[in-house]
Amino acid sequence: MKSAFASSLALAMISMLAPATSGCSGAGATGQGENTDSKSEDIVPCRPGQICTPPPPPRPTPSCGACQPNNTMICTHYVDDVLTRYTAKCVYQPPPPPPPTCTGAQPEYVTWWVPGAQDVEFDQLAPGQYPNNFSNCYSGCGPTAWAMFFAQTDTKWRARASAGQAPMWTSRPDWFQTGGGPLGWPTGNYPQITIDVSHWMGTSCGQPFNDESYTEPSWMIHGYDYLANGAQSQYSPSGPTTPFTAGGFTYTYETHGTGDSILPDYENDYGTLDYARDWIINHGYAVIYGYCVGANVISNAHYGLATGYREKATAWSCQEVGGSPQWVVTNSDNTNWQFYINGGGEPDGWNNSPAYYVGTIKIDTN
Numbered sequence: 001m002k003s004a005f006a007s008s009l010a011l012a013m014i015s016m017l018a019p020a021t022s023g024c025s026g027a028g029a030t031g032q033g034e035n036t037d038s039k040s041e042d043i044v045p046c047r048p049g050q051i052c053t054p055p056p057p058p059r060p061t062p063s064c065g066a067c068q069p070n071n072t073m074i075c076t077h078y079v080d081d082v083l084t085r086y087t088a089k090c091v092y093q094p095p096p097p098p099p100p101t102c103t104g105a106q107p108e109y110v111t112w113w114v115p116g117a118q119d120v121e122f123d124q125l126a127p128g129q130y131p132n133n134f135s136n137c138y139s140g141c142g143p144t145a146w147a148m149f150f151a152q153t154d155t156k157w158r159a160r161a162s163a164g165q166a167p168m169w170t171s172r173p174d175w176f177q178t179g180g181g182p183l184g185w186p187t188g189n190y191p192q193i194t195i196d197v198s199h200w201m202g203t204s205c206g207q208p209f210n211d212e213s214y215t216e217p218s219w220m221i222h223g224y225d226y227l228a229n230g231a232q233s234q235y236s237p238s239g240p241t242t243p244f245t246a247g248g249f250t251y252t253y254e255t256h257g258t259g260d261s262i263l264p265d266y267e268n269d270y271g272t273l274d275y276a277r278d279w280i281i282n283h284g285y286a287v288i289y290g291y292c293v294g295a296n297v298i299s300n301a302h303y304g305l306a307t308g309y310r311e312k313a314t315a316w317s318c319q320e321v322g323g324s325p326q327w328v329v330t331n332s333d334n335t336n337w338q339f340y341i342n343g344g345g346e347p348d349g350w351n352n353s354p355a356y357y358v359g360t361i362k363i364d365t366n
Contacts, residue, residue, distance in 0.1 A: 100325030102318035109310040110329035137205035140213030143198040144344040145303040146223035217357040224253035257357035272355040290357030308340030
């Protein structure tokens, strides 16, 4: 009879000679022979004293590479358990260009200009200066501001007519022009237009400014009347001119301010800033701007032509503009503002004086 020791040694040797597996399975692992009728075997971890192999690595996941400029990409998949490469179609998307690089200082302001208006600059006619021959006063800042407005308006609309946008404008007589170009000082029709508008508005001479003229805000509407009635000159040296009609156009006079008061109310600007800003930014209209040159007293009251508006910039970004990198203002402070005013006898430049009057004429095609 074999000893119990010999039986145990034989079993151990048989176990060592058995094929190695990744883990050990069912009856062989337990030595109990349970579940011998099962069609599947449960994998259990290797036990001390057993020799087991590690499990196979996981299969690579089928995938595709980047799309190439020829609209193809290399992909992988399994064919009979073999990882195989193949070529697939795709739509190539070129990488975005690198962001632009701007040089120089960031802008201090964001600025809007009325087209063709910032170079319109006339002066007042002195007493006795033709055609202001019969007055002891200057022609007045109100009529001068309207003359600048008419010159700018005509320049803008003639440019549109040249672009085919308003051809009927060129059928008007060349009253606002000199030799096909903008009105000039001291040549051209501008001096006569200033005197005509002065008579239309009833500009006062000598009171209360000695040799200076005076125009109430409520009188400024007569600049519109002059244009709406065909810009007829009643005082031309050659006699009254024939009114012209702007066929296909409508005129709308808009004004905001303190009414008959010549002085701004610093507690309430009557919306003059908002209206003037809107007319320039959103409509491209120059604005007659009534303000005080210096202290807020009646002797400093003046009318000029606002042709630009700007606000303090607070944020910027570098962007491609017209094929070149430029700083673009992305945010601004509309409480830090200035208008560019053609002075009409006063210095031109940026100004943040409050307005007692703002006015414009909107011209539209029918």
